[in-house]
Amino acid sequence: MILRAKGITVVYGKVIAVRDASFDVDRGRIVTLIGSNGAGKSTILKTISGLHSPIKGEIVFQDKKIDRLSANEIVKLGISQVPEGRRLFPRMTSIDNLSMGAYLRRGKTEFTETLEKIFLYFPVLKERQHQIAGSLSGGEQQMLAIGRALMAKPKLLLLDEPSIGLSPLMNQTIGRIISTINREDGVSILLVEQNAKLALALAYKGYVLETGTIVLAGEARELLENQTVRSAYLGV
Numbered sequence: 001m002i003l004r005a006k007g008i009t010v011v012y013g014k015v016i017a018v019r020d021a022s023f024d025v026d027r028g029r030i031v032t033l034i035g036s037n038g039a040g041k042s043t044i045l046k047t048i049s050g051l052h053s054p055i056k057g058e059i060v061f062q063d064k065k066i067d068r069l070s071a072n073e074i075v076k077l078g079i080s081q082v083p084e085g086r087r088l089f090p091r092m093t094s095i096d097n098l099s100m101g102a103y104l105r106r107g108k109t110e111f112t113e114t115l116e117k118i119f120l121y122f123p124v125l126k127e128r129q130h131q132i133a134g135s136l137s138g139g140e141q142q143m144l145a146i147g148r149a150l151m152a153k154p155k156l157l158l159l160d161e162p163s164i165g166l167s168p169l170m171n172q173t174i175g176r177i178i179s180t181i182n183r184e185d186g187v188s189i190l191l192v193e194q195n196a197k198l199a200l201a202l203a204y205k206g207y208v209l210e211t212g213t214i215v216l217a218g219e220a221r222e223l224l225e226n227q228t229v230r231s232a233y234l235g236v
């Protein structure tokens with residue numbers, strides 16, 4: 001197990017965004033959090049990343065308690081997040097965006113080796129490396145956002161709605177790349193998605209979140225067959 005959250009509660013003002021949530025991410029696996037918009041999925045990722053602090057509970061990463069650490073300390077430990085909406089630097093080139101993800105990397109050799117690995121995953125980024133990020137297509141921007149996070153060589157990658165705003169064909173492409181990153185590099189992945197079908201197809205294990213509370217958990221294949229999940233999230 002690489003990450004464990006135990007009984008975390010997160011509030012915005014007087015609103016409870018996440019209530020008593022417990023979940024874990026197995027080392028080298030893809031785990032997904034699914035749920036409707038506003039269920040608290042992104043809040044959980046931001047809490048893991050150090051952008052929010054739980055008022056109750058704890059988060060442990062590789063046997064180290066991280067729920068009171070700053071965001072930059074958490075990145076140094078090996079957690080990178082791809083935020084919803086990509087959050088690129090739109091007026092900078094693709095290569096400059098990738099370089100921003102590598103600010104913790106020391107030495108030109110390590111940087112170059114990591115960059116070449118990114119270009120293997122995303123050949124289009126090599127072609128577009130000197131193009132302004134804001135002029136890329138939606139799918140290319142998503143690839144760039146994932147590539148930027150990978151430049152930090154994370155042990156755990158947090159993906160927040162990577163399929164949002166993309167065509168079904170591009171969703172399949174992004175899904176294949178996520179699976180390849182997990183399989184070939186052994187990067188553990190916590191995937192947040194409204195596209196439950198895509199998420200459960202990629203994941204080993206899943207959690208269903210409703211209004212800040214985890215209401216179902218189990219192996220992804222079991223959740224795909226669960227009638228509640230099928231009715232609420234798969235349209236079956």
